Amino acid sequence: MTDNTPHLKVDPALLKRRNAAEKRFRFYGLAAVMTAVLVLCLLLTSIVSKGYTAFQQTYILVDIRLDAETIDPKGTKRVEDLAAASYRGLLRNALREQFPGVEGRKDKRALYGIVASGAEFDVRDAVLNNPKLVGTTATIAVKSSDDVDSFYKGYIPRDVPESNRKIKDRELVWLDTLSADDRIVKQFNVDFFTHGDSREPEEAGILGAVIGSLYTLAITLALCFPIGVLTAIYLEEFAPTNKWTDLIEVNINNLAAVPSIVFGLLGLAIFLNFMGLPRSAPIVGGMVLALMTLPTIIIASRAALKAVPPSIREAALGIGASRMQTVFHHVLPLAMPGILTGTILGMAQALGETAPLLMIGMVAFIADIPGSMSDAATVLPVQIYLWADSPERGFVEKTSAAIMILLAFLVVMNAIAVILRKRFERRW
Incomplete structure (x- = not known):
């Protein structure tokens, strides 16, 4: 019996071109996906590499004499009285005692500048959390300044001329002394999640x-x-x-x-x-x-x-x-x-x-x-x-x-x- 069914004749060259076109389309699609993934990874890597350090904050351990006459002269130990006391002078006195050789108004201002402008509130919070510290000398972790924090996070190099960095040589000496005494610590930056905005970057939160x-x-x-x-x-x-x-x-x-x-x-x-x-x-x-x-x-x-x-x-x-x-x-x-x-x-x-x-x-x-x-x-x-x-x-x-x-x-x-x-x- 003769088979009269017509048979399609496929041009081998045309079939080859079609297969090649399909392979190219798959390659272009895969390349587009991989390019998008690569760009996304680069973006996320850039963001994370610049931002993960914000979840840590550099603190300085300072021995502060919590004078009862200054903090609570009436001896009431009420929260309102303890919160209203001035702790800035106590903190500055502690820094001067830590570095007794610092003289002159300019040098003292630079010494006070290694801690954050709101570091006195760290002292206040420590006293409020434990009123028994009043009248004693306590080691309290206070927030460092933005420049000191950036220095210990590696954003301010020390092997450049003094005129090209914010941390000056005298401040490097003080920081090296504190580091040698294990008084420089890094802690999780809780304030970033519990504070509002601030003009000072070390105090700003979300x-x-x-x-x-x-x-x-x-x-x-x-x-x-x-x-x-x-x-x-x-x-x-x-x-x-x-x-x-x-x-x-x-x-x-x-x-x-x-x-x-x-x-x-x-x-x-x-x-x-x-x-x-x-x-x-x-x-x-x-x-x-x-x-x-x-x-x-x-x-x-x-x-x-x-x-x-x-x-x-x-x-x-x-x-x-x-x-x-x-x-x-x-x-x-x-x-x-x-x-x-x-x-x-x-x-x-x-x-x-x-x-x-x-x-x-x-x-x-x-x-x-x-x-x-x-x-x-x-x-x-x-x-x-x-x-x-x-x-x-x-x-x-x-x-x-x-x-x-x-x-x-x-x-x-x-x-x-x-x-x-x-x-x-x-x-x-």
Whole structure:
């Protein structure tokens, strides 16, 4: 029996070219992925290498005579009296006793400069934690100055001419003496997580910015989540299809692409100038970021609602459920994982925004920890911006460390979004 089935004739040269093109495409794709990973690793390495030292602080152990006549002349030992005492003179006396050969106002000023400007508060905290130290001579660890801290972290070399480094020869002699006596120690920098901003890099911390970010994001979430989800439900499930709903959809999609600084200008014009709300307050920042995040949440929520199969709606309506019951009892719970994922990603975007907050005054120097949503505050991205513009060497590592904290928040938020999607996602 003759086989009349036609056979395809493949040109070997053409097949070879096709296989070669496929291999090249795979190579280009792999090269693109590897390049992206390499750039990301270089970026993270640069940030971590500059910022990890901020989690340590250099301290100097000083023997301080805690004179009772100076600290607690009335002998009450009340916390208020101990906290109000002047500890700067006691600390300076201890430094002069440590180096009795230092004479002259200029040399004494340089000696006092090896400790931080707020080192007296380290002495005060030690006394408050243990009032029994009053009247004794105690060895207390006080924070070193920014230059001394940078020197022991290797940022200020000693093998350069004296005119080219901030630590002078006489200060090197004092520091070498302290090191020989094991009076230079490094400790975990707790103050970085418990202090607000400061003009002195050794005293600056991120607690104020973290609290401000939490307040701002709480306002943002409270406003944009219910409004965004309800808007998506109406447009997807209840709104008639006409030119007005088409216009609304087009504007929502366009708003998602508007530069964030435009929302800052809107907040400046409406919330500050027209409504008279407090400048640089988390409540205003949250309202501005809510306006910016709303389009993202609406689009993500509509996509999640649209992904629910029509059979769910038809089954609910078939057993007598009303349209509202169908949406809120059946469609919305099934779409909630996608809605939550879009919301968390929108909040992560809001967490990293700086431009709209600059327009409403959250770029101001705020040293106090905000106690409410109407207090003046700043947020992590703005704090990073402020520190990056500071000339002191200590703020360089603080900037990188704050970026690490911000990246950690973003990674956690994105991880939560992935977990929610994997946990509740249903395939149809």
